[in-house]
Each structure stands twice: as structure tokens, then as C-alpha cells.
Amino acid sequence: MLEPELQGRTISDVRVFREDVIAHPRTVRAFIQRLRGRRDIGILALKRRGKYLIIELTEGRQLIVHLRLSGHLALVAKGGETPKYERVRLGLDDGRYLSFVEPRALGRVYCLLLGEKPQSLAGMRAMGREPIEHGFGGGYLAERFRGRRSKVKAVLLDQRVCCGVGNIYSDEALFRAGIRPTRMAANLTRFEVNALARELRRVLNDGIRWCGTTMDDGRYRRPDGREGSFQSRLAVFGLEGHGCRECGSTIRTETVAGRTSHYCPHCQR
DNA sequence: CTTGTGTCCTGTAGGC
DNA sequence: TGCCTACAGGACACAA
Numbered sequence: 001m002l003e004p005e006l007q008g009r010t011i012s013d014v015r016v017f018r019e020d021v022i023a024h025p026r027t028v029r030a031f032i033q034r035l036r037g038r039r040d041i042g043i044l045a046l047k048r049r050g051k052y053l054i055i056e057l058t059e060g061r062q063l064i065v066h067l068r069l070s071g072h073l074a075l076v077a078k079g080g081e082t083p084k085y086e087r088v089r090l091g092l093d094d095g096r097y098l099s100f101v102e103p104r105a106l107g108r109v110y111c112l113l114l115g116e117k118p119q120s121l122a123g124m125r126a127m128g129r130e131p132i133e134h135g136f137g138g139g140y141l142a143e144r145f146r147g148r149r150s151k152v153k154a155v156l157l158d159q160r161v162c163c164g165v166g167n168i169y170s171d172e173a174l175f176r177a178g179i180r181p182t183r184m185a186a187n188l189t190r191f192e193v194n195a196l197a198r199e200l201r202r203v204l205n206d207g208i209r210w211c212g213t214t215m216d217d218g219r220y221r222r223p224d225g226r227e228g229s230f231q232s233r234l235a236v237f238g239l240e241g242h243g244c245r246e247c248g249s250t251i252r253t254e255t256v257a258g259r260t261s262h263y264c265p266h267c268q269r
Numbered sequence: 270c271t272t273g274t275g276t277c278c279t280g281t282a283g284g285c
Numbered sequence: 286t287g288c289c290t291a292c293a294g295g296a297c298a299c300a301a
Contacts, residue, residue, distance in 0.1 A: 020277090051295075069294035070279085085279095104278045106295075123296065150272065159296085167294065215293095258274075259294080274300080284290085 002223045003046040005075055006055070006098065010040040013091025021087045021100070023108040024118045034061060034111040035090070050127045050163030060114025063090075064121070065100060071107035072221045074099040101221075127163040131200040132208075136162070138194030145185040145193060152188060152196075153181035154257035164204060168213055168237045171262045173199040175236045180268045181261040182254060206230065236262040 014032045016022060022031045035041055035057075042058040053073075055063040065073065074083045078095035088100040088109055100109060110121060117125065128144065129136045144161045145152075155161055156170040165173070174181050176199035179192055188196070207213065212228030214220045215238060220228060231238075235245055240253045240262060249266040 066295080068278095068296080102278095103280065104294080106278055108296090120297095148271085154272085157295085260292090272301090274298105276298085277296095278294105280293095282290105282292085285288095 002073065002075065005096075005223075006043045006046060006092075008043070009092045009094060010042045011035050011057075011090055012040065012093045013089070013097070015089040015091070016087070017089070018087040018102075018105055021102060021105055021107060021109055024110040024112070024120045031109075031111050034113065035063070040093070048164075049124060050130070050159055051166070052124050062110075062112045064110040064112065064124075066108045067102070067220075068104070068107040070104045070220070071100065071102035073223050074101050074221065074225065075223045098223075123159065126160050128159065128161045130164060131162050131197070132164075132204050136197060136201065138190065138197045141197045141200075142190060142193045145188065148185045150185060151181060151256050152179060152183050152185040153259070153261050155185040156200075157257055157259065162200065165200060167259050167261075168234070169200070169203050169207060171237045172235060173203045175262075175264060175268060176203065178268055180263055181256045206233065236264060238262070 014035045016028045016031065019028050022028050025031055025034065041061065044056040044058060047054040047056060051066060053065040057063060076083065076097050076099055083099050083101045085101050085103040086099045087102050087105060090098040092098065100107065112118065129140055145155060148155050153170060153174065156165055171181065173196060177192065177195040179188065179196060207230050210228060210230040210233060211222055212220055213230040214227035215231055222228065236251050239251045242251050243249065244251055244264040244267060247264065247266045249264055251262055252265055253260050253262050
């Protein structure tokens with residue numbers, strides 16, 4: 001849990017090692033100024049919206065982090081080893097620092113002033129419902145699927161439909177719901193949509209319970225450096241050529257919406 | 270409006 | 286052994 005570690009701390013130092021991960025404001029100088037004002041900026045709380053992590057700061061400011069595919073946050077002890085691929089560092093008043101580690105440098109960091117709504121975060125404001133929030137269900141999903149002319153996998157990856165679901169969790173939810181990723185979203189029965197809504201919720205809750213997915217080639221880490229453990233509970237993702245754990249059929253892949261999609265040809269129809 | 274495609278980035282894996 | 290290419294992933298700009 002990162003929040004109890006950060007809550008009540010103030011920011012004593014900001015370093016940017018890679019300029020292009022700062023998405024807002026436009027310059028690194030302005031970004032640092034927002035976090036190192038005349039008075040020390042304090043950390044109030046941590047929140048999440050879809051795939052964005054929101055660090056609530058004093059003076060109504062927000063530090064927003066998107067890890068994209070290979071990023072993670074590391075909380076480094078005083079005198080601890082500097083992480084490889086460190087892009088941004090937030091020094092804390094207790095001598096520790098929060099490090100934004102992102103090997104592929106695709107992740108982004110934003111610092112917003114009170115009430116600011118930059119164009120570069122339009123995607124965040126247009127986000128759909130959270131599958132794990134109260135009120136998300138087959139009714140909502142069916143409404144969002146209506147009139148869509150895309151495959152269900154493509155629609156699930158659209159953050160405006162439901163947020164926080166990426167390639168791994170969409171494949172896993174589709175497997176659990178028994179639906180092939182190539183099915184047209186608008187052609188799913190209400191029974192199937194209900195099952196999909198339920199399994200999206202379950203998969204995300206399981207992902208949270210098992211602290212995320214650290215793949216062999218991936219670098220995702222928890223803030224204390226430990227790996228997630230959901231990868232050992234995956235049913236189809238990354239398992240092309242393996243036997244399905246339910247029926248033994250060989251797991252297949254197919255490119256849908258530009259993404260490799262994994263499915264069991266027997267369990268999913 | 271919707272939908273599909275290319276781009277960003279870099280470590281890793283696989284081919285020759 | 287070493288070079289080269291393809292690939293992975295999420296968001297977004299852009300084209301159709």
C-alpha cells in the first residue's frame with residue numbers, strides 16, 4: 001500500500017531525467033515549479049481513475065501518473081539503490097523518494113493546478129464506468145455495446161466504454177465469460193453481456209487481490225519492488241499453444257484491434 | 270459521429 | 286558470436 005507511506009509527506013525535491021514523460025505542463029521547468037512552490041507541497045491522498053493514478057496535493061494540485069505498459073512506481077529508502085530506467089524522482093521530506101520507473105518511456109506524468117482541465121487529459125475525462133464500481137452491470141454494458149460495429153475485444157479496450165481494462169484483463173474476462181474476442185459486440189446476447197460484465201468485475205478484483213500481473217518480459221513491480229502474482233492465475237493470456245485448463249484444447253491467438261488476443265476455441269464461442 | 274491504422278519507445282527474442 | 290528485425294503494450298493523432 002503506497003498511500004499510507006505518502007500521506008502527510010511533503011515534496012522536497014523534484015528531478016526529471018527524461019523530459020518527454022512530462023505530458024503537462026509543457027515544459028519541465030513549469031512542471032517542477034508546480035511541485036516546488038514557495039511553500040512546500042504536501043501529499044494528501046492517492047486515488048485511481050481507470051488506469052490513471054492521481055496523487056492529491058495541497059493547494060488543489062494533482063500529480064497524475066499513467067504507467068502505460070512497462071512503468072511502475074518505486075518507493076526508495078534513504079540510501080537505497082537507484083532504480084534502473086528512472087524517469088522522474090519526487091524527493092520526500094523523510095529522505096525517501098518516489099521514483100517513476102519506465103523502461104520504454106511511454107508512460108506519462110501530469111501536474112495539474114486547481115480546476116485545470118488540459119486537453120492532453122481529454123481521454124481521462126471521457127472515461128466510461130469502472131467495472132468494479134457499484135452500478136456497473138449488464139445493463140450499462142449492453143447500452144454501450146448497442147450500435148457498435150466492432151468486435152467485442154476492440155470495444156472492451158475503448159476506455160470510454162469501461163475503464164481500467166487492457167489487453168490482459170479483457171482476454172481473461174472474455175475467457176471466463178465464454179465469449180470469443182472476435183464476436184461483434186452488438187451481436188452478443190443479453191445473457192452473454194451480463195456474464196461479461198460480471199467477469200470483468202471479477203477479473204479486475206482478482207487482479208487487485210493478487211497485486212497485478214508481472215509477466216516474464218514485463219517490468220511491472222509493486223512500489224516496494226515485489227512482483228504481482230496474478231500472472232500465475234491467467235487462463236489464456238500469454239499461453240498460446242498451451243492446453244486450456246478447463247477442456248485441454250490448445251489456446252490460440254488472433255490479432256484483434258491491433259492487439260494479440262488469446263482464447264480457447266472450445267470454451268469460447 | 271464511428272472505426273481502423275500508424276506512431277511513440279526500447280528491451281528482448283528469434284532468425285540467419 | 287553478432288547483427289537485424291519483429292514484437293509487446295496504451296493512448297492518441299489522423300485518415301477514411
